[in-house]
Structures are given as structure tokens and as C-alpha cells.
Amino acid sequence: MAVAHAHAELDTVTDASVWSMTPEETRATLVEITRLKARAAEFEARVAEHADDQTLDTWAHQTRQRRPAALRAVKLGQALVTRSHVRAALAAGDLVVEQAQVIVEALAALPGDLDPGLVDKAERHLVAEARNHDARVLRLLGKRLLEVVAPDLVDAYEAEQLAKEEADALVAAKFKMRDDGHGKCHGTFTIPSFHGAALTKMLMAFTNPKHRTATEGAGAPRRPGPQALGRALCELIERIGDKDLPSTGGVGATVVVTIPLEVLEERLQQACLLDTGGKISPALARRLACEAGLLPVVLGGRSQILDLGRKRRFHTRAQRIAIALRDQHCTEPGCDWPPAMCHTHHDQPWAHGGPTDTEHARLLCPRHHARYHRRT
Structure with a gap:
């Protein structure tokens, strides 16, 4: 009945002329309309609190609103059941919905074992602050709410919250x-x-x-x-130098660029190949040739020792780079794991007399490396 009466009242202003309103009248009317929307939102939230999943879906469908928007009204209604000060302020039009949502979220973030009297004090404090601040400022005030109602608990609670936020942030860390x-x-x-x-x-x-x-x-x-x-x-x-980074595949995180000696000496213009599969210009290759994190493999220039025979058990950094340049990926058919994620495998096991050189070595990813040794 109340909803029908409200519809009837709004029908009386459907065709009302507003062009003649003064700026003062416009401002005052907009303020009252905002208060009216807040009061209607409180009633909507209170009714929505009773909605089950089927009712929620039907309501969202019939009113052509997205389900999350309808669900927010339901959650606000559920929160208002125990937040009497927020509900009263919203019903009076003294809050807007965004402010009410910020306040109930800030209250929900308080420690669960906090004295109910302090929670009530915190709610009244934020409702009072809402008379002077918008939702953005209220959210900031909500983060410091414990300082107002329980200053002796702030330090321990803040440390606990920061530890939780930091742990959550590490879980959420991503790079694309x-x-x-x-x-x-x-x-x-x-x-x-x-x-x-x-x-x-x-x-x-x-x-x-x-x-x-x-x-x-x-x-x-x-x-x-x-x-x-x-x-x-x-x-x-x-x-960033490769010595400051963990090794991958037995080699520091080094970008290997293959550059002919003629290009290095600027006697020839030719694209240079990276071990990642990309290419760079000869000018960039020359500029980076002496920088940390990039190893120039000069074709035709002075080479490093790549064959150490039986003197070493593990392949050297130079050997691993040479093998990676040659094999490009795991050598098992159909496997394309990159060199940085592969092991250097002795074709003839070192324990059985196999040499530690490039000729008798190849790249194998951890899975195929383990499978190989299970077979032998």
C-alpha cells in the first residue's frame, strides 16, 4: 500500500514543468530528491533482506538490472538488521546508499571479539561523520576507526591487519x-x-x-x-647484473645475443638473434655488448673453452650457453621447454665415464630428464 501511494504521489510531478526553477530552487529540489532516493533505498534493502535466491533472480530479471546490483541491496539489508544507527540515518535520508555501504564495511572489518559497546560507539561515530564527508573520506576514516573507539588496541590490530594484507598481496601478485x-x-x-x-x-x-x-x-x-x-x-x-639474480638452467638470467664479428666491428649491417627467439638491431647489440645481463656470442671471434673432458662433473656456464644456443629447447621430440627451464644432460653418464663437453650433452626438461634416468 505504501509503495502504491508513493507511485501515486510521483505521478503528480511526472509532467511538472521545471524550466522556470531558480538556481536556489534547483539545488534545494535536488537535495530533497537525493534524500527521497536514500529513504526508498532503505526500504528496498529492508525488503530485499528477505529475498531468497529465486526471488533475487526474478527481481533482477523483471527490473532488467544485473544480479550483482540486486545482490548488493540484499547484503545491505542484511547488514542493516544489526546496524540500527545506519538504518535510521538512511531511512531519514541523512545518508546516501554509498555512504551506508562504506560504514557497514568498515564496521565489519573491526576485530570480531571487540566489545559490542565499542562497536556501537564506532557506528554512531561514522554516522555522525557522514553529515560532513562523502563516501571516499568515510572509507579513510573507517580505516582509522579503532583509533577512535579503542586506541589501546590499535597497534596490535594494525600489525595483524598489515601482515594479512601483505600475505594476500603476495598471493595476488601477477605479471603478464x-x-x-x-x-x-x-x-x-x-x-x-x-x-x-x-x-x-x-x-x-x-x-x-x-x-x-x-x-x-x-x-x-x-x-x-x-x-x-x-x-x-x-x-x-x-x-641489473646477472650476478644479482638467481640462475636458471645453471646460467644466470642472461640474454644471449649472437652477433657476427663483422657486425660487431660495424663492417656489416645484419639483425642479431637472441636466445629467446627474438631479434634486435646491430646498433642495439653493439651498445649492449658490454652491459651486464647480456652475453655476446661473437661468431668468428675469440671463443671460450667449451670442452673440459673429465675434469669437471658439471657443465660450465659457457658450455651451458653454447648447448642452449645449439638445441634451443628440450631435445625430446615434441617438447618445447625453453633452455632456461632445462637441465644439461650427459648422453653418457659422467659416473660411467662420460665426458663433460658440449658434443655429448643436450638439453632436457626436468620431466624428460627424470624419465630418462628412470629408464637407465
Whole structure:
């Protein structure tokens, strides 16, 4: 009956003219409409609290709203059952829905064993603050809520929360990157806040005015933008030495570039091949040839010793790189595991007299390496 009455009242203003309203009248009317929407939202949440899954689906379908939106109303209604101060403020139009949701979320984040009287105090505090702050500021105040109601518990609780957030952040950490085939890589990543701050500091070190003036010349912008930070990331990658990184496949995280001696001496222009399968220009190869993290394999130049016979049990770094360049991937038919994830396998076991050289060695991924030794 109340809903039908509200519809009838709104019918009276359906065709009402608003063009003649003054700015003051417009502002006042908009404020009252917002209060009216909040009161209707409280009633909707209170009714939605009783909805089961079938009712929720039917409601979302008949009103052509997405199910998550309807579910938010249900969850708000469930929270308002125990949040009487929030419910009263929303029913009076003193809160908007976004503020109410922020408050109940902040209250739910309080320690579960907190005294009920302190929880009630926290609820009243946030409802009062909502008269002066929007949802964004309320969310910030909600994070410091314990300082207001239980300052003696703040330090221990904050340490516990930070430990949980850090653990969750490590679980959520991810990195995605793809090469577009036109000389550029694109990617996204998610890392913990600490590592993000550390990375920012590293990049800012490369973008400070003195460093940028030295590398880019006078007139370089003082405030780093996305492009400057992108170049800083490239410089950071180039400066990280393979000795500072864990080894993969018995070799440090080294990019191997095959460059003919004629190209190195600038007597020939020819693309240079990376052990990852990509190619780079001879100019870039020459620039990086002496940088950490990149090993030039000069064809026709002075080579390293690759055959140590029986003097060593394990293949040397130079041998592993040579084998990786030759085999390109796991040598088992149909397996394409890259060299960095493979083992160097003695064709004739070293314990049985096999030499530690490149001729009698090949790449095998861990699974095929283990399978080989199970057969022998």
C-alpha cells in the first residue's frame, strides 16, 4: 500500500514543468530528491533482506538490472538488521546508499571479539561523520576507526591487519606481458604495496633532474611522466647484473645475443638473434655488448673453452650457453621447454665415464630428464 501511494504521489510531478526553477530552487529540489532516493533505498534493502535466491533472480530479471546490483541491496539489508544507527540515518535520508555501504564495511572489518559497546560507539561515530564527508573520506576514516573507539588496541590490530594484507598481496601478485611483433612489449602487473614503492623509488632515481640532464641533455622535463618512467624501467633492466639474480638452467638470467664479428666491428649491417627467439638491431647489440645481463656470442671471434673432458662433473656456464644456443629447447621430440627451464644432460653418464663437453650433452626438461634416468 505504501509503495502504491508513493507511485501515486510521483505521478503528480511526472509532467511538472521545471524550466522556470531558480538556481536556489534547483539545488534545494535536488537535495530533497537525493534524500527521497536514500529513504526508498532503505526500504528496498529492508525488503530485499528477505529475498531468497529465486526471488533475487526474478527481481533482477523483471527490473532488467544485473544480479550483482540486486545482490548488493540484499547484503545491505542484511547488514542493516544489526546496524540500527545506519538504518535510521538512511531511512531519514541523512545518508546516501554509498555512504551506508562504506560504514557497514568498515564496521565489519573491526576485530570480531571487540566489545559490542565499542562497536556501537564506532557506528554512531561514522554516522555522525557522514553529515560532513562523502563516501571516499568515510572509507579513510573507517580505516582509522579503532583509533577512535579503542586506541589501546590499535597497534596490535594494525600489525595483524598489515601482515594479512601483505600475505594476500603476495598471493595476488601477477605479471603478464606480450610482444606485439612490432618491437614493443605490453603488460600489466599486480604487486604488493611495498614492492610497488620500492620500484617507484628505483625508477625515480633514473628520472631525477641531474641524471636526466646527463643522459638526455639540457632541457629535459623536470617532472617525470609516463614516457620518462618507461625509459627508466628500460634503464633499470639493462643495469641489473646477472650476478644479482638467481640462475636458471645453471646460467644466470642472461640474454644471449649472437652477433657476427663483422657486425660487431660495424663492417656489416645484419639483425642479431637472441636466445629467446627474438631479434634486435646491430646498433642495439653493439651498445649492449658490454652491459651486464647480456652475453655476446661473437661468431668468428675469440671463443671460450667449451670442452673440459673429465675434469669437471658439471657443465660450465659457457658450455651451458653454447648447448642452449645449439638445441634451443628440450631435445625430446615434441617438447618445447625453453633452455632456461632445462637441465644439461650427459648422453653418457659422467659416473660411467662420460665426458663433460658440449658434443655429448643436450638439453632436457626436468620431466624428460627424470624419465630418462628412470629408464637407465
